[in-house]
Amino acid sequence: MVCGGFTCSKNALCSLNVVYMLVGLLLIGVAAWGKGFGIVSSIHIIGGVIAVGVFLLLIAIVGLIGALNHHQVMLFFYMVILFLVFLFQFGVSCSCLAMNREQQEKLLNATWGMMGNGTRGALEKQLDCCGLFNTTASQAQFVSEVQSCIAPCKGTxxxxxxxxxxxxxxxxxxxxxxxxxxxxxxTEILGVWLAVRYRNQKDPRANPSAFL
Known part of the structure; x- marks a missing residue:
C-alpha cells in the first residue's frame, strides 16, 4: 500500500508515539539518576523534569492506543493536546533563541529569587561561586549571600x-x-497532522457501511 494509506498512517503514528514514550522514560530516568547520584539536589527541579516525562508518557500512550484501535475520541483529544503543547513549546523555543543578554540577566535574577537556600548553596558549591550579581542595586543582598556562601573558593x-x-x-x-x-x-505538529489524516481514513478491514 502506498505511503499515505491507512496502514502507513497507522504505522507512522504508532512509531512517533513510541519515540515520545522513550523520550518520556528517558526524562524520568535521567531525573532519578541525577537525584540518586546527587548531581541535582533540588526537589523542585527533579519534580518538574519527572512531571514533564510522565505527561509526555501519558500523551504518547493515549496516542498509541488511539492509533492501534483507530479510536476516534482518543485520537481527537490526542491531537488537541498535542497541538496545545506545540504552541507552547514553539513559543518558548523562539523566546530562547531570541533572548539577549539583558533578558538573560532578568531571567537569572527571577530564577535566583525563587530558589531556596539549599538549592542556592548546592549551585554555589557545584560552580564554585558566591552570590548572583555584584551590582550597586543589590549590594546588601550580595554581601548577605557571600557571608552564607559555602563554596570552596570562599577561603581563597x-x-x-x-x-x-x-x-x-x-x-x-x-x-x-x-x-x-x-x-x-x-515533530509534534507532524503528529497532529498524522492524527487528523488517520482519523479521516477508512479502515479497509471494517464494515464498508459503518461510520468512521
Whole structure:
C-alpha cells in the first residue's frame, strides 16, 4: 500500500508515539539518576523534569492506543493536546533563541529569587561561586549571600559571581535548548497532522457501511 494509506498512517503514528514514550522514560530516568547520584539536589527541579516525562508518557500512550484501535475520541483529544503543547513549546523555543543578554540577566535574577537556600548553596558549591550579581542595586543582598556562601573558593577570597559564570554559557545553552525544542515542536505538529489524516481514513478491514 502506498505511503499515505491507512496502514502507513497507522504505522507512522504508532512509531512517533513510541519515540515520545522513550523520550518520556528517558526524562524520568535521567531525573532519578541525577537525584540518586546527587548531581541535582533540588526537589523542585527533579519534580518538574519527572512531571514533564510522565505527561509526555501519558500523551504518547493515549496516542498509541488511539492509533492501534483507530479510536476516534482518543485520537481527537490526542491531537488537541498535542497541538496545545506545540504552541507552547514553539513559543518558548523562539523566546530562547531570541533572548539577549539583558533578558538573560532578568531571567537569572527571577530564577535566583525563587530558589531556596539549599538549592542556592548546592549551585554555589557545584560552580564554585558566591552570590548572583555584584551590582550597586543589590549590594546588601550580595554581601548577605557571600557571608552564607559555602563554596570552596570562599577561603581563597577569589570567588566569581554565579551570575557571571552562568552568563558565559547561557547563550550557548539557550541556543541548544531553543534548537532542540524547535525540532521537537515540528515533530509534534507532524503528529497532529498524522492524527487528523488517520482519523479521516477508512479502515479497509471494517464494515464498508459503518461510520468512521
Amino acid at each position: 577570597k577569589k570567588c566569581y559571581t554565579c551570575g557571571g559564570l552562568m552568563l558565559q554559557h547561557s547563550a550557548e545553552a539557550l541556543q541548544i535548548l531553543g534548537g532542540v525544542g524547535l525540532f521537537f515542536s515540528f
